[in-house]
Amino acid sequence: MAVHSGSLPVASVEVFSRPSPVRIRVNEDTWVFIESPGNPDLLSFAVIDGAGVRKNLPEIGEKVRMQFPNLTPAAFASHLLKRSLEQQLRDNPLYSLSTALLQANDLLRAEITQIVGTFDARQIVQKLGTPFASDPRNVRLVLPTCVVTLARLDLTHARLEFAHLGDTGLFEMFYDGDVVRHTRDQMSLFDLQALASVLTLQQSQQIEHFENAVSSPEGREFIIQSGLRLNYVDDFGNTDPQQGCGAMNGLPEMEDYIETGTVELDVSRTVGFFLLSDGLDLLSPLHEDPVQQQQRYRKTGQLIRQFGLRGLYNEMRRMALSDVHLDTYPRTKLQDDATGIYLEFGRVKG
Numbered sequence: 001m002a003v004h005s006g007s008l009p010v011a012s013v014e015v016f017s018r019p020s021p022v023r024i025r026v027n028e029d030t031w032v033f034i035e036s037p038g039n040p041d042l043l044s045f046a047v048i049d050g051a052g053v054r055k056n057l058p059e060i061g062e063k064v065r066m067q068f069p070n071l072t073p074a075a076f077a078s079h080l081l082k083r084s085l086e087q088q089l090r091d092n093p094l095y096s097l098s099t100a101l102l103q104a105n106d107l108l109r110a111e112i113t114q115i116v117g118t119f120d121a122r123q124i125v126q127k128l129g130t131p132f133a134s135d136p137r138n139v140r141l142v143l144p145t146c147v148v149t150l151a152r153l154d155l156t157h158a159r160l161e162f163a164h165l166g167d168t169g170l171f172e173m174f175y176d177g178d179v180v181r182h183t184r185d186q187m188s189l190f191d192l193q194a195l196a197s198v199l200t201l202q203q204s205q206q207i208e209h210f211e212n213a214v215s216s217p218e219g220r221e222f223i224i225q226s227g228l229r230l231n232y233v234d235d236f237g238n239t240d241p242q243q244g245c246g247a248m249n250g251l252p253e254m255e256d257y258i259e260t261g262t263v264e265l266d267v268s269r270t271v272g273f274f275l276l277s278d279g280l281d282l283l284s285p286l287h288e289d290p291v292q293q294q295q296r297y298r299k300t301g302q303l304i305r306q307f308g309l310r311g312l313y314n315e316m317r318r319m320a321l322s323d324v325h326l327d328t329y330p331r332t333k334l335q336d337d338a339t340g341i342y343l344e345f346g347r348v349k350g
Contacts, residue, residue: 008155008267010043011346016309017339020279021317028052028074029277029339030082032150036093041155044089045341047168048081048148049277050074051247054141054227057127063115064144073144080108081146081248089152097150097163098258101248109250112144119250140230145249149183149275153343158265160273163258165246167191167278171297172263173271173305179297182263185278186245187229194226195286195330209325214332223332231257272344274304279336280312283319283329309340 019027028050036042052074053061064076071079084104088095113119121136132138147166154160162170164183172180195214201222202213213219231253232244239256246257282296303312320335322328 008153008158008265009346010155010343012342012344014309014342014344015340016280016313016342017337018313019337020333020335025337026070026072026075027337027339028072028078028146029279029337030075030078031275031339031341032082032085032089033341034086034089034093036090039093042093043153043155043343044085044093044151045153045275045343046082046085046148046150047275047277047339047341048078048146049166049168049279049337049339050076050078051145051147051166051230053143053145054224055128055132055138057124057142059127060112060116060142060144067115074146076111077108077144077248078146080104080111081148085150093152097152097161098260101148101150101163101165101258102255105248105250105252105254108144108248109252112250137228137233140249140251141224141227143249143251145230145247147187147245147247151273151275153273158267160263160265161261162263163260165248165254165258167245169276169278169281171274171276171300173274173301174269175271176269177298177301179294179301181297182261184259186241186257186259187226190226190229190245192286194222195332197222199286199330209327210330211324211326211334214326214330267345270345271301271305272342274309274340274342276300277337277339279338280309280316280340282312282316283323283331285328286330304342305344309342312340313338 017029019025030048032046034044061073064073068076081104084107085100088100109119121139125136125138126133147168149164149168149170151160151162167185167187169181170183198214198219201218207213229245230247231251233239239253282300303315
């Protein structure tokens with residue numbers, strides 16, 4: 001890593017990305033890291049997580065693969081966002097991060113229109129048939145989709161900006177071991193509701209393991225319905241950030257779900273920042289209280305400082321393999337794609 005002239009020296013940058021260890025698995029995660037040629041004290045970086053479609057519409061999946069071989073709709077969305085961000089932020093490193101996401105969303109909408117022949121929600125859900133065709137909001141279940149945390153670090157002014165959609169995360173780590181999450185997991189409440197419904201199903205039907213309940217037709221329906229929270233609109237077409245999760249899927253409602261912020265750094269306290277897709281999060285129980293959550297964040301920081309992102313992945317992998325039936329840590333699959341970026345600062349003298 002080059003030595004920067006800014007007041008905040010960067011000691012190291014680590015990038016880690018691994019697909020779920022499933023045979024012939026496409027990594028639907030990706031990442032961005034840009035060091036501005038014109039201003040090396042500006043660093044832009046992102047973690048992008050492709051979101052699997054809730055309902056498979058062969059016309060979309062097959063046409064995506066025909067035009068972009070080997071890509072699932074989720075991987076198509078995440079890689080399109082990667083290319084768009086790299087082009088926008090290399091051309092203009094001071095460009096608005098939220099505007100960059102909006103432009104990428106416009107590009108995805110244009111690509112979906114070209115692939116499918118339309119972006120009209122009613123026409124698309126008609127292809128799903130009943131009962132989906134009665135509500136155009138069901139288009140959220142089939143669109144190529146990804147979520148993202150995008151950040152820009154100004155080393156000269158010790159400042160970090162971010163724009164965020166979904167359940168990826170931006171974390172700040174301190175020398176005393178504390179870890180603060182600066183972005184909200186916009187999907188956690190709705191995931192929790194869906195998983196709690198599956199757990200109730202498991203108990204009422206006396207299904208032995210959670211994995212069997214969540215993969216049953218009734219269990220899958222709870223997970224499918226949670227997809228309606230992506231750039232959610234109510235019966236009157238109004239967005240509501242308390243009821244929805246931001247995602248890049250071409251829908252213009254995305255604009256209302258972009259979370260932005262600025263972090264003014266105390267260089268005497270901050271070790272660095274890390275961005276994680278949810279597949280690199282340590283597993284947690286279904287009902288995690290704030291104390292347990294903070295303990296998990298601290299453990300995450302300790303693992304990263306001591307062993308790097310690979311060490312965090314190894315621990316997450318160990319936890320997953322110790323719970324192959326998904327009973328201790330209820331979730332929809334054994335393990336997801338895992339991607340992270342860790343940027344560590346050097347100690348500031350003086």
